[in-house]
Amino acid sequence: MRQSIRFYLGNVRHEIPAFSPTRTVLDWLREDKRRTGTKEGCNEGDCGACTVLVVRLEGDKLVWRAVNACIQFLWMLDGAQLFTVEDLRSPEGALHPVQQAMVELHGAQCGFCTPGFVMSMVAYCKTPGASMEEDAINTALAGNLCRCTGYAPIVRAMKRALSLPGDVLDTQTEVITTRLKALADGETVEISGPEGRLTLPGNADALATAYQADPQATLVAGATDVGLWVTKGLRTLPHVISVGLVPDLRTIEHTPDGLRVGAAVTYTQAKEAIAAMLPDAEEVIRRIGSTQVRNAGTVCGNIGNGSPIGDGPPVLIAAGAVLKLRCGEAHRSLPLEEYFLAYGKQDRKPGEFIEAVVIPQPQPGMVFRAYKISKRFDQDISAVLGAFALTFDTDGRIASARIAFGGMAAIPKRAAMTEAALQGQFWTEATLTAAQDAMKADFEPISDMRSSAWYRQTVAGNLLTRLFAETAPDYAGTETRLAGWKEQAYV
Ligand SMILES: Cc1cc2nc3c(=O)[nH]c(=O)nc-3n(C[C@H](O)[C@H](O)[C@H](O)COP(=O)(O)OP(=O)(O)OC[C@H]3O[C@@H](n4cnc5c(N)ncnc54)[C@H](O)[C@@H]3O)c2cc1C
Ligand code: FES
Ligand code: FES
Known part of the structure; x- marks a missing residue:
């Protein structure tokens, strides 16, 4: 058991034994180290003024990632090397x-x-x-x-x-690799002080034990949600347990049940593997926050927060994903849609945590589409996100439909009536109209600052039209995506 965190700032090794578990990297840099080149703008991960470079070993390779220092906690640097603008x-x-x-x-x-x-x-x-x-x-x-x-x-x-x-920095690759290997001791870190307690479990077993012993503790993976509870919500967190630094949860593997994405895997790390199975998920992932947010934020943290407007859950629900939960020695599996019970309430026992999410291999011929609707293309939370998985019989009827929406209810939710209206039907304009009518019974969205209830209901129906235009036999190939945005040139 270690009682300090260890990392490099530039080329200087730091070992810090006592600090608040919610001290941010940005505050530490500016206030303690006087590295004021790193700026504070929004303090909520939006503006990028605080961007720093964190280098880690992933396998045997050094990986350089930009992250927002304002919503990274200092302890998240354990085992890493940090570079700021002063190091360039x-x-x-x-x-x-x-x-x-x-x-x-x-x-x-x-x-x-x-x-x-x-x-x-x-x-x-x-x-x-x-x-x-x-x-x-x-x-x-x-x-x-x-x-x-x-x-x-x-x-x-x-x-x-x-x-x-x-x-x-390229000239230092070998030195950095040697240093980071030396820091990777697999130890659990435990630090307690007047400002709170911090546990960095060295493996998933240690996490299970620590969380079972204190189910009131706050789990933190990438802190792209929890960071804001602190910087904007001004919350204190008496006991923080890390998920994001647990090495055996930072794995992506193909299993007989599908692609297993561990709880510490970030969106950046998962994107390629998920997109290889579900090409339309790639654009959704590319539009989650920003590079810095995806470099820190995890796929499972996006589920863990239980938000009705998280982008990952509807995509994963439509794809038939299964959640892997663990409490102490007990493991259980749950279809992802059953995890979300009501606003702010998930099917998770005290001391239980998400170990992984498993995305099944798509059936041959499955058509999968996911559409994010937000005011800005990049760096914006969804007003509505619709995800659709259709399979067809050999005679062209819709054999099965899994449809899930974010932003339409208090939880990410399947569109059961819409699915029923599609099942067994030929994919025609009449079926589309019937499905759009059915959708009105599936959801009663609310109005909020992102959009009105009317807009949400209307746009969700329109997404079915887009799905139809892209996938119905007589229409497939219709251009429906923002034409030409890739060609906009800065000259
Ligand atoms: C600027 C900005 C833009 C964003 N844009 C988007 C966006 O476009 N789309 C979107 O969906 N989200 C967006 N987010 C939200 C956030 O990035 C995602 O929800 C992200 O996936 C959260 O992952 P994390 O690892 O950072 O979670 P954390 O902040 O570490 O945790 C989130 C929640 O999950 C819980 N948790 C974490 N791990 C576990 C676990 N293993 N078991 C149980 N509970 C757990 C935590 O206790 C907490 O309640 C944005 C955030 C920011 C700051
Ligand atoms: S200060 Fe704006 S992203 Fe950190
Ligand atoms: S904000 Fe002034 S130069 Fe970018």
Whole structure:
């Protein structure tokens, strides 16, 4: 058992024995280390001004990820190396190629957003296969907001930086790998102090024991929800137990039952494997928050929060996913839709936690679609999200339909009446109309700041029309996606 956390800031090793379990990386950097290059803008993961670079070993490989320091807790750095904008300069004092490109191409005016942009840009340069395409660059930078420069010069600077040779950090790959291997001791960490208690279980068994012993503790995976309870809700959390740093929960594996995504797997880590099974899930995942949010936020944390507007649950419910829960030594499985009981209430016993979610292999010929409706394309919470899985008989009738919506009820919910209206029918305009009528009985959405009840009901019906246009035999191939958005060029 260890009683401190250990990580590197730049090239300096830190071992910290006592601190609040909700101390954020941003506050620690600015207040304790006086590294004020990392800025505080929104303090809720939206603006990217606080972006820092966290390096970890994933298997034997070093992986560089941009994250929002404002909603990362300090302990989340255990076993990692952290780089801030102050670490980018070469020993001779030269600017990093990204910084140089920002200067030469006028990528900053007031400069407040600039360190955050620079860190996201450096992270993108270190992403294997990073593309020069504007769409990919926009996605990489969607979590960074600038209110004065305009994005065109920043995107130009990104392209120039990508075309330059490596940087000062590349020369340290071996050293960093050796350091991080030395930090990975698999120990459970336990820290108690006047500001609260922290448990970082060394494995899933230790997590099960710790949580069973204190079911009132707060589980934290990536903290992209819990971080805001602290920075915006000003909550204190007397006992925090980490899920996100448990190594045996950070696994994705193909099993006979399907793709098993462990509770510590982030959206970034899971995206490729999920998209390989459900191509339409890729766009939904790409639109969850931003690069920084997906680098920290987990698929299972998205389920754990029980939100009616989380993007993952409807997609996974339509795909027939099964939740794996554990309480002490007891394991159980649950169809994901049965986990959500009512607003803020899930089928989870005291001391029980989500171990994984298993996504079954799609049946041959299954048609899967998922559509997110939000006010902005990137970095926005859904007003409505509809996910659809249809299978067809050999004669063209709909053999089965699984349909789930977010934003339409107090929980992510299946559209049972709509499914019944589709089952056994040919996929015709008459069936579409019947399904749209049935959907009115499935949901009674509410009005809130994201949209009115009328809008939600109408758009959900329209998503069925989109599904029909994309998948019905006489219409398949109809262009329904935002045409041309990929071609928008910053010239
Ligand atoms: C700027 C921003 C944008 C966002 N955009 C989106 C978006 O577009 N779509 C979307 O769906 N979400 C969005 N989110 C919300 C959030 O990113 C997701 O819900 C994310 O998947 C949460 O995962 P996490 O690992 O960060 O969870 P955490 O914050 O660590 O935990 C979330 C909840 O789950 C519980 N929990 C965590 N792990 C477990 C477990 N193993 N067992 C039981 N309970 C557990 C926690 O106690 C907590 O209640 C956004 C958040 C931010 C800050
Ligand atoms: S300060 Fe805005 S994302 Fe962190
Ligand atoms: S340069 Fe002012 S906010 Fe970006």
